[in-house]
Amino acid sequence: xxQAVNVALIGCGVVGTGxxxxxxxxxxxxxxxxxxxxxxxxxxxRNADKLRDGVSASLIATxxxxxxxxxxxxxxxxxxxxxTTARRVVLDSLAAGKHVVxxxxxLLAEHGPELFEAARKAGRVxxxxxxxxxxxxxxxxxxxxxxxxxxxxxxxxxxxxxxxxLTAMTDAGLSYEAALKEAQRLGYAEADPTLDVDGSDAAHKxxxxxxxxxxxxxxxxxxEKQGIDGIDAMDIRFADxxxxxxxxxxxxWTQGDKVALHVAPVLLRHTDMLAQVRGAYNAIQLVGDVVxxxxxxxxxxxxxPTASSVVSDLIDIAVGRAQATFAAAKLWSAEDRGGYxxxxxxxxxxxxxxxLIVRDQPGVLADVCRLLAEEGISxxxxxxxxxxxxxxxxxxxxxxxxxxxxxxFRRAVRAVDRLPSLAAAAVHYSVDD
Amino acid sequence: xxQAVNVALIGCGVVGTGxxxxxxxxxxxxxxxxxxxxxxxxxxxRNADKLRDGVSASLIATxxxxxxxxxxxxxxxxxxxxxTTARRVVLDSLAAGKHVVxxxxxLLAEHGPELFEAARKAGRVxxxxxxxxxxxxxxxxxxxxxxxxxxxxxxxxxxxxxxxxLTAMTDAGLSYEAALKEAQRLGYAEADPTLDVDGSDAAHKxxxxxxxxxxxxxxxxxxEKQGIDGIDAMDIRFADxxxxxxxxxxxxWTQGDKVALHVAPVLLRHTDMLAQVRGAYNAIQLVGDVVxxxxxxxxxxxxxPTASSVVSDLIDIAVGRAQATFAAAKLWSAEDRGGYxxxxxxxxxxxxxxxLIVRDQPGVLADVCRLLAEEGISxxxxxxxxxxxxxxxxxxxxxxxxxxxxxxFRRAVRAVDRLPSLAAAAVHYSVDD
Numbered sequence: 001x002x003q004a005v006n007v008a009l010i011g012c013g014v015v016g017t018g019x020x021x022x023x024x025x026x027x028x029x030x031x032x033x034x035x036x037x038x039x040x041x042x043x044x045x046r047n048a049d050k051l052r053d054g055v056s057a058s059l060i061a062t063x064x065x066x067x068x069x070x071x072x073x074x075x076x077x078x079x080x081x082x083x084t085t086a087r088r089v090v091l092d093s094l095a096a097g098k099h100v101v102x103x104x105x106x107l108l109a110e111h112g113p114e115l116f117e118a119a120r121k122a123g124r125v126x127x128x129x130x131x132x133x134x135x136x137x138x139x140x141x142x143x144x145x146x147x148x149x150x151x152x153x154x155x156x157x158x159x160x161x162x163x164x165x166l167t168a169m170t171d172a173g174l175s176y177e178a179a180l181k182e183a184q185r186l187g188y189a190e191a192d193p194t195l196d197v198d199g200s201d202a203a204h205k206x207x208x209x210x211x212x213x214x215x216x217x218x219x220x221x222x223x224e225k226q227g228i229d230g231i232d233a234m235d236i237r238f239a240d241x242x243x244x245x246x247x248x249x250x251x252x253w254t255q256g257d258k259v260a261l262h263v264a265p266v267l268l269r270h271t272d273m274l275a276q277v278r279g280a281y282n283a284i285q286l287v288g289d290v291v292x293x294x295x296x297x298x299x300x301x302x303x304x305p306t307a308s309s310v311v312s313d314l315i316d317i318a319v320g321r322a323q324a325t326f327a328a329a330k331l332w333s334a335e336d337r338g339g340y341x342x343x344x345x346x347x348x349x350x351x352x353x354x355x356l357i358v359r360d361q362p363g364v365l366a367d368v369c370r371l372l373a374e375e376g377i378s379x380x381x382x383x384x385x386x387x388x389x390x391x392x393x394x395x396x397x398x399x400x401x402x403x404x405x406x407x408x409f410r411r412a413v414r415a416v417d418r419l420p421s422l423a424a425a426a427v428h429y430s431v432d433d
Numbered sequence: 434x435x436q437a438v439n440v441a442l443i444g445c446g447v448v449g450t451g452x453x454x455x456x457x458x459x460x461x462x463x464x465x466x467x468x469x470x471x472x473x474x475x476x477x478x479r480n481a482d483k484l485r486d487g488v489s490a491s492l493i494a495t496x497x498x499x500x501x502x503x504x505x506x507x508x509x510x511x512x513x514x515x516x517t518t519a520r521r522v523v524l525d526s527l528a529a530g531k532h533v534v535x536x537x538x539x540l541l542a543e544h545g546p547e548l549f550e551a552a553r554k555a556g557r558v559x560x561x562x563x564x565x566x567x568x569x570x571x572x573x574x575x576x577x578x579x580x581x582x583x584x585x586x587x588x589x590x591x592x593x594x595x596x597x598x599l600t601a602m603t604d605a606g607l608s609y610e611a612a613l614k615e616a617q618r619l620g621y622a623e624a625d626p627t628l629d630v631d632g633s634d635a636a637h638k639x640x641x642x643x644x645x646x647x648x649x650x651x652x653x654x655x656x657e658k659q660g661i662d663g664i665d666a667m668d669i670r671f672a673d674x675x676x677x678x679x680x681x682x683x684x685x686w687t688q689g690d691k692v693a694l695h696v697a698p699v700l701l702r703h704t705d706m707l708a709q710v711r712g713a714y715n716a717i718q719l720v721g722d723v724v725x726x727x728x729x730x731x732x733x734x735x736x737x738p739t740a741s742s743v744v745s746d747l748i749d750i751a752v753g754r755a756q757a758t759f760a761a762a763k764l765w766s767a768e769d770r771g772g773y774x775x776x777x778x779x780x781x782x783x784x785x786x787x788x789l790i791v792r793d794q795p796g797v798l799a800d801v802c803r804l805l806a807e808e809g810i811s812x813x814x815x816x817x818x819x820x821x822x823x824x825x826x827x828x829x830x831x832x833x834x835x836x837x838x839x840x841x842f843r844r845a846v847r848a849v850d851r852l853p854s855l856a857a858a859a860v861h862y863s864v865d866d
Contacts, residue, residue, distance in 0.1 A: 022581055022723055026581070026723075029583065029771075030581065032770060032771075033580045033581075033761065034580075034761060035760065035761045129578070135724040135725065135727060136727060137573075137574055137577075137578030137579070137727070140570075140573060140574075140577060140578050141570055141573075144570075144573060144577075144745065144748075144749065144754065145562070145570030145573050145742075145745055146570070146741070146745065147466045147467075147744075147745050147748040147749075148455055148459070148463065148466075148740075148741045148742075148744035148745050148748065149741060150459075150462065271709070273706070273709060273710075273730065276704070276706060276709050277706075283728075288741065290455055290459075290737050290738075290740065290741040290744075291568040291731065291732065291737065291738045291741035291742075292568065292731070292732050292737070292738055293731060293732070294568060294569060294570070294729075294730065294731035294732075295716075295728070295729070295730040295731065296727075296728070296729055296730075297706065297727065297728040297729075297730075298724065298725070298726060298727035298728065299724065299725050299726070299727075304723050304724065304725070305723070305724045305725055307581075307723065308579070308581045308582060308721065308723040308724035309578075309581075309724075311580075311581035311723075312577065312578055312579065312580050312581050315577075315580040315581065316577065316580075319757045319758065319760075319761045320753075320757040321577065321754050321757040321758060324752045324753040324754040324757060325752065325754060327468065327752075328466065328467060328468050328752045337465060338462075338465075
């Protein structure tokens with residue numbers, strides 16, 4: 001048998017502990033699958049005194065440098081998160097001749113070109129199945145399974161926290177605040193949930209997927225994003241009445257040689273597969289020009305699902321598959337991989353949901369319709385809801401449009417927002433039919 | 434650049450034509466993805482005079498032997514189907530030093546051990562992503578993405594024809610016969626649909642998945658199967674009223690070191706992701722002991738989706754990934770890959786749907802309940818439906834049981850079937866909650 005692959009884990013939080021457990025508890029299985037042992041040699045942590053479930057104290061160390069430069073280590077698994085120390089660890093590991101496995105989407109989204117160039121120079125690989133959608137093998141699907149295709153669209157539920165909150169609001173009729181509290185109580189949301197609920201986390205993941213699918217290096221700031229923070233229970237309910245479920249989607253579409261990327265709440269038909277994805281699950285729909293629509297779903301986070309993806313990367317390295325993929329994929333390289341350029345979403349055509357709170361006075365609807373018409377937007381349906389509360393002088397007015405250019409729709413909304421009859425700023429989401 | 438990979442297609446029906454089209458129309462893309470050209474050198478057909486959409490006449494040949502022994506060919510793609518000539522083509526190709534790509538599940542299910550032994554001896558690979566679930570990359574998911582896991586359950590909608598028919602019966606209230614006619618009219622069912630609707634096709638595919646997931650070599654005859662042929666619209670409707678959708682599922686469960694395999698119509702809750710899979714789509718849910726539940730969905734058949742999978746295998750061979758996977762996976766070998774043995778479904782516990790047509794006379798329900806109780810089966814609900822037609826003296830009686838051992842439930846049903854008050858044989862399906 002070929003010699004063992006020796007692994008150092010840098011960081012032993014939730015995913016690190018899960019990874020260590022798989023390596024230690026299923027060593028025999030992994031040897032069988034990889035044709036050689038995958039041996040956990042060192043677990044580097046900040047606080048060596050903290051107990052780690054199932055990880056023997058003899059493996060624990062605190063010196064990152066020593067682990068990265070240990071000549072017996074073949075693969076460094078970076079699980080510390082953040083983009084400062086993590087970047088250093090990855091660059092040093094590659095320079096020291098180690099392969100790297102990481103679950104760090106922010107690091108890839110911010111420093112992909114530098115890290116992958118360093119890997120190519122060192123003749124080593126960077127694997128990152130765990131960086132997007134936890135236990136869902138979406139990286140392999142894009143990079144390998146759909147290799148005969150040009151992907152033309154990606155729609156993903158990539159943030160489990162947001163999906164949990166939206167599901168709780170939809171199913172239990174909770175307010176945003178109550179649903180967030182419930183998510184925090186159950187461990188699906190952090191004390192500071194900002195990066196999850198404002199769309200940042202999903203945007204990082206979309207940047208990684210867009211690199212594989214389109215060869216574009218999207219900095220997180222290139223990705224338009226709108227989160228679910230403060231989403232109104234009223235809109236969840238109105239959408240439901242119209243036959244739609246609101247989901248936070250990370251989306252990419254191609255049009256010619258352009259690709260638009262964004263993260264936003266979107267109305268999906270109840271029957272859409274993505275609309276059915278509940279709780280903390282993630283799911284991604286990929287459209288390929290040859291295969292058509294394919295969908296991948298699973299646990300988007302959590303100790304063992306994410307660790308499952310980390311260990312699948314270690315097996316790929318042990319088998320030699322990762323090296324073949326890395327050389328062929330040319331990720332974050334200067335190589336032209338399809339000629340796509342990132343374009344703003346302005347030209348993307350979509351239907352829209354527009355919800356206004358208007359003062360109950362004559363002519364409001366006429367004004368709104370006129371402003372939409374001036375941008376060439378036609379209306380598919382209008383529902384005037386009862387006042388909330390019932391004695392209020394302001395009424396919710398919901399308008400569904402036919403397909404229109406995003407830019408023109410936004411311009412119309414800006415004009416609508418200036419109407420004196422509006423009691424609150426317009427709320428609008430795109431509608432996917 | 435490394436030299437081209439030269440490909441011979443044997444068989445140019447629907448999938449062959451799709452494969453040729455991708456290779457010819459997207460040559461530049463494939464070269465980019467594989468790091469070398471994938472060149473279609475020969476297309477072997479029975480009738481050289483038949484026109485093939487987009488395939489130049491200069492590529493067409495009729496001599497299989499010549500193609501298989503052509504020293505310039507690197508990969509033979511077997512797409513003729515059946516298990517006689519196809520087996521010969523694969524064995525001869527391997528012996529001649531060619532890699533093989535096939536979409537032939539029947540061939541793998543019947544002759545897997547012989548073919549894979551021959552491949553190992555020749556130092557070549559057999560790839561077969563297209564053999565199960567068309568465009569859904571389920572082979573890679575099982576063999577690579579979930580490699581850190583022991584899969585503990587598989588539930589798959591693996592036959593698009595059956596799923597199309599069941600969807601049409603459910604949505605449009607069609608009879609089995611009318612839904613089959615519609616499927617034939619739209620090209621989703623063949624003139625003789627037997628192998629699709631009797632569960633044989635799904636059983637072949639399940640045998641292939643079971644080999645990867647459990648290391649068991651299940652001959653199709655080892656797999657209990659019940660198809661959808663003749664399924665009664667009444668049962669679709671009754672299931673719907675109870676909150677369930679009937680799907681033809683190929684299933685595998687492990688219990689200790691045993692694995693039970695079967696194909697049968699199953700009642701799934703409307704909210705189950707597999708229940709939402711409509712029309713000719715395929716979907717597979719895999720449960721891994723580390724990752725939990727993951728789901729894969731896409732077009733299960735058709736020219737371009739299946740060809741997409743064939744070409745992804747060609748790219749894997751060109752990149753060298755297929756060779757790494759093949760060596761590590763040890764499929765259809767004597768190697769112990771988990772110690773599983775195939776067990777009959779008798780011990781599998783499940784809830785059951787039991788529908789009887791009983792003569793409208795006192796004591797029938799008491800008799801049925803007693804016979805179920807004698808096998809230790811408790812009843813969760815009973816619904817006595819109106820007579821069909823309304824003036825008939827026979828009434829449908831639907832019983833949902835609590836979880837029971839399959840063997841004991843079947844024994845009870847045999848006893849029920851002997852009751853003189855039964856107007857027709859009992860119909861029963863398992864229920865997945």
